[in-house]
Amino acid sequence: MANNVSSVYIHVVDDVVSKVRDEFINFGVGENVxxxxxxxxxxxxxQCGAISGTIERPPPAxxxxxxxxxxxxxxxxxxxxxxxxxxxxxxxxFPPTPLQTPIQTPLPGTDQSMYNIPTGPSDYAPSPTxxxxxxxxxxxxRPSPYMQPPSPWMSQRPLGVDVxxxxxxxxxxxxxxxxxxxxxxxxxxxxxxxxxRDDYSSQLTSGGYMPQQDGSGDAMIEFILPKNQAGVGxxxxxxxxxxxxxxxxxxxxxxAPVLPQQDGVHDEYDDLFxxxxxATEDYNTPAEQVELRAATPAVGTPKPAKNEAAEDDEPxxxxxxxxxxxxxxxxxxxxxxxTQHLVLAQFDKVTRTKxxxxxxxxxxxxxLNNRDILFNKATGEFDF
Amino acid sequence: xxxxxLYRRSSxxxxxxxxxxxxxxxxxxxxxxxxxxxxxxxxxMTEALETQVKSKVTVKGHLHTYRFCDNVWTFIxxxxxxxxxxxxxxxxxxxxxxxDSKLLTQ
Numbered sequence: 505m506a507n508n509v510s511s512v513y514i515h516v517v518d519d520v521v522s523k524v525r526d527e528f529i530n531f532g533v534g535e536n537v538x539x540x541x542x543x544x545x546x547x548x549x550x551q552c553g554a555i556s557g558t559i560e561r562p563p564p565a566x567x568x569x570x571x572x573x574x575x576x577x578x579x580x581x582x583x584x585x586x587x588x589x590x591x592x593x594x595x596x597x598f599p600p601t602p603l604q605t606p607i608q609t610p611l612p613g614t615d616q617s618m619y620n621i622p623t624g625p626s627d628y629a630p631s632p633t634x635x636x637x638x639x640x641x642x643x644x645x646r647p648s649p650y651m652q653p654p655s656p657w658m659s660q661r662p663l664g665v666d667v668x669x670x671x672x673x674x675x676x677x678x679x680x681x682x683x684x685x686x687x688x689x690x691x692x693x694x695x696x697x698x699x700x701r702d703d704y705s706s707q708l709t710s711g712g713y714m715p716q717q718d719g720s721g722d723a724m725i726e727f728i729l730p731k732n733q734a735g736v737g738x739x740x741x742x743x744x745x746x747x748x749x750x751x752x753x754x755x756x757x758x759x760a761p762v763l764p765q766q767d768g769v770h771d772e773y774d775d776l777f778x779x780x781x782x783a784t785e786d787y788n789t790p791a792e793q794v795e796l797r798a799a800t801p802a803v804g805t806p807k808p809a810k811n812e813a814a815e816d817d818e819p820x821x822x823x824x825x826x827x828x829x830x831x832x833x834x835x836x837x838x839x840x841x842x843t844q845h846l847v848l849a850q851f852d853k854v855t856r857t858k859x860x861x862x863x864x865x866x867x868x869x870x871x872l873n874n875r876d877i878l879f880n881k882a883t884g885e886f887d888f
Numbered sequence: 889x890x891x892x893x894l895y896r897r898s899s900x901x902x903x904x905x906x907x908x909x910x911x912x913x914x915x916x917x918x919x920x921x922x923x924x925x926x927x928x929x930x931x932x933m934t935e936a937l938e939t940q941v942k943s944k945v946t947v948k949g950h951l952h953t954y955r956f957c958d959n960v961w962t963f964i965x966x967x968x969x970x971x972x973x974x975x976x977x978x979x980x981x982x983x984x985x986x987x988d989s990k991l992l993t994q
Contacts (some may be wrong), residue, residue: 512940513900516900516936517900519932519935523928531918531920532936537911541907541908541917544907544910545903545904545907549899549903552903554899554900554903574963694920704889721962736938762967844981845981846983846984846985847947847982847985849986850986850988851988851989852991854956854986859941862893867937867989868937869898872977872979873977874968878941880938880942880943882945882946883947884945884946884949885947885948886947886951886963887950888954
C-alpha cells in the first residue's frame with residue numbers, strides 16, 4: 505500500500521514536471537532549474553516519508569522511515585515558516601504603507617532608542633537610519649528587520665499615534681517582553697491575540713512612525729484614528745484607541761483636555777481583545793466583536809463601559825470558561841503539526857439527521873499516524 | 889480553469905511549496921513560474937486521484953466541530969476510525985477538509 509501511494513506520488517511529480525517543462529523553456533529559465541526543482545521536491549518527500557525508497561526510479565538510498573521532518577501545520581495555507589505565525593489575524597491584512605519616520609524628533613523625556621524598531625520599507629536590507637537606531641540602542645531580543653520575506657510590511661504602523669509619550673510608559677513592558685520574542689519579533693502584530701495587550705500596544709507605539717512634535721497634537725490624533733481604522737484591522741483599532749487613551753490621560757495632566765476622555769482603562773478590553781486575536785471557533789459574543797470593529801471610538805466605547813457596569817452589579821457571567829477549553833483544544837491541535845491528522849478531499853454529499861451526520865467524499869488524501877493514504881471514495885458517519 | 893488548492897496542504901503539496909519557496913527566495917525561480925507550477929500540481933494531483941486510486945474508505949467518529957463556509961466543509965472528529973480494505977487506523981483527533989466536487993465540473 506505504501507508502495508502504491510509512492511507510485512502515485514511519483515506519477516504526479518513526473519506529470520507536473522513534464523507539463524511545466526514548456527513553461528520553463530518559454531520563460532527562458534532552462535531545464536536545469538526544472539531538474540533541480542524535481543530533485544529537491546523528491547528529496548523533501550523522502551525526508552518526510554511521503555515516498556518510500558523503493559521505486560523504479562533509483563532514488564538516493566535513504567530509509568523510508570528516516571528522520572521525519574516536522575511537517576508544517578497543514579491546517580493553514582503554507583505561507584512561510586508557519587510555526588512563527590499565529591493564526592493570521594487582521595494584522596496581516598495591513599495595507600502596506602510606504603510611510604516612514606523621516607525625522608526623529610525626540611520629545612523631552614523620551615529616548616531615541618524607541619525608534620530602534622525599524623519601520624523602513626526595505627526590511628531586510630539595513631537602511632542607514634535603521635543602522636543608526638540599532639547602534640543607538642541595541643538590546644537583545646529587539647525586533648530586527650531581517651526577518652521573513654513575506655512580511656516586510658509588518659513593522660509599519662499606519663497609525664497616527666503619538667508614539668513618543670506612550671512609548672515611555674510602555675517602555676519597561678517592552679523590555680520585559682523582549683525576551684519573549686526571540687522568534688516572533690516581526691510578527692508581534694499578528695500574534696496580538698496571544699500577547700498581553702500592554703506588550704502589544706507598547707510595541708505598537710514604538711513601531712509607529714508619527715512623531716508628535718508638541719502636546720497639541722492630541723486632537724489631531726483622535727481624528728486620525730477613525731480614518732485609519734477604516735483601513736486597519738480590528739485589533740489595531742482597539743490598541744490604537746487604547747494608546748490614544750493613554751496619550752489623552754497623560755496630556756490632561758499638563759494642559760486643558762482638548763477632547764473629553766471617552767474611555768477609561770477597561771479590564772474588559774483584555775477579554776474582548778483576546779476574542780479578536782483568536783480567529784477560530786469563537787462562539788461567544790459576536791455582537792461585541794462587531795462593535796469593536798466599528799470605526800469610531802464613540803461607537804465602540806459605550807459597549808465595554810456598559811459591560812463593566814453590568815459586571816459590577818451582578819456576579820461575573822464567566823462566559824469565557826468554556827471558550828478557553830475550546831480554544832485550547834484547537835490551539836494545541838494546531839501547534840502540534842506532526843500529530844495533526846488531516847484528510848483533504850472533495851465531498852459529494854453531506855447530510856444530517858438529528859445529530860447523525862453522513863457524508864460521501866471522493867478523491868482524498870489522508871495523513872494519519874504519520875502516513876499518507878489515498879482514496880477514491882469514502883463514506884463517513886459521525887455523531888455530533 | 890479554477891483548481892482546488894486544497895491538495896497543496898498535503899505532504900506532497902507542502903514539499904512542493906517549500907521547494908518552490910526556497911527557489912524563489914534564492915532567485916532561481918520567478919514567482920510567476922512558481923505559481924504556474926502549483927496550479928499544474930493542483931490539476932495533476934486531482935487527476936491522479938481520480939484515475940490512479942481505487943480504494944474505498946469508511947470513517948466513523950464523534951463530530952466535534954462542523955463548518956461550512958465558502959463551499960468548503962470542515963469537520964473535526966474525535967476518536968475516529970478509518971477503515972479500508974487493508975488496514976484500520978484510529979486517531980484521537982482529525983480534521984477533514986472537503987471542497988465541493990461539483991465546482992470542478994462546472
